[in-house]
Amino acid sequence: MKNRQDPPAAESLARFRARVRFWVLVALSTAHCPLATSCKPNKRYDLIEAELRTRERELTDTRAALEQSRNLNRAYAQQSQSSPGPQVPATAPVYVPVKDITLARGTGGVDEDGVPGDEGLMVVVVPRDEDGAAVKVPARVQVAAWEVTAAGIKNPIGTWDVPAEKVRPTWRAGFISTGYFVAVPWQTYPATERVRVAVRLxxxxxxxxxxxxxxxxxPCVPPNAAPAAPTGTPAPVPPATPVPALPRPPREPLYPDPVPPGAEELPPPMRTSQRGSVLLPPVSE
Known part of the structure; x- marks a missing residue:
């Protein structure tokens, strides 16, 4: 007679065998994973290493350029110290690359008192760099103006010298013009409309x-100018002499008389009821 296991014991044995198989598979997979990982290259790590090598190379080049610039500055400093020319003070202002200046839109007369005529002058000075862009630099502004006559003669009407501390707050950055808006009053009022302006920055x-x-x-009348007094006594105006009226000729009638004088008037026409011939009366001579 065969020995039969109890159902609970058989189920326990089956569970035990299943657990053993599971852990064996886990152990085998864990043992093979490092081998598989080491065999396949990781692209992410390769990219990171390449980026690091590039950054190290750029850093090396930058350090070399910096060292070259330092050596060049040392050479310039030694040359300036050995030259007999004037020494540049340590507090010298920073060099600003200004190429030129221009008088922008807005340069012209100033009228703020409501009286006809301009009582001052406005100059819009724009310092420009190599690219033609406006740059703000500390500077002094000198302005000179001349009135230009109809014959082309230039008469000076004023010179102004504005220091840098007064020029600095006049800087404006606008849509139309950007620069120093320097306003000065007239020293001599121009007598002509055409004015020549020169500016030095x-x-x-x-x-x-x-x-x-x-x-x-x-042009406007100076506020302290008095009206010109009349010179001499005006000559009396003689009274007007009446002109006699000329006789008017008689007007001819618009329509002449129907019968001129001395002419014989014809008899009226006959009636249509009369028959036969009618003799005319004899003409008296």
Missing amino acids: TTLDGRAFEADKDLFVR
Whole structure:
């Protein structure tokens, strides 16, 4: 007679065998995973390493360029110290690359008192760099103006010297013009509409830039000018002599008389009821 296991014991044995198989498979998979990972290259790590090598190379080049610039600055410093020329003070202003200046739109007369005529002058000075862009630099502004007569003669009407500390707050950045808006009153009121303006901008390092422009202003009467007094006594005006009226000729009638004088008037026409011939009366001689 065969020995039969109890159902609970058989189920326990089956569970035990299943667990053993599971853990064996786990152990085998764990043992094979490092081998598989080491065989396949990781692209992400390769990209990171390549990026690091590139950054190290760029850093090396930058350090070399920096060292070269330092050596060049040392050479310039030694040359400036050995040269007999004037020494540049340690507090010298920073060099600003200004190429030129221009008088922008807005340069012209100033009328703020409501009286006809311009009582001052406005110059819009724009310092420009190598690219033609407006740059703000500390500088002094000198302005000169002449009135231009109809014959082309230029008469000076004023010169103004504005220091850098007064020029600095006049900087404006607008849509139409950007620059220093320097306003000055007339020293001598122009007598003509055409005015010639010249401007010189001097930076703190001693460089000077000039620009000029012809413009039109509205002359006004100076506030302290008195009206001109009449010279001499005006001559009396003689009374008007009446002109006699000329006789008017008689007007001819618009329609002449139907019968001129001395002519014989014809008899009236006969009636249509009369028959036969009618003799005319004899003509008296």
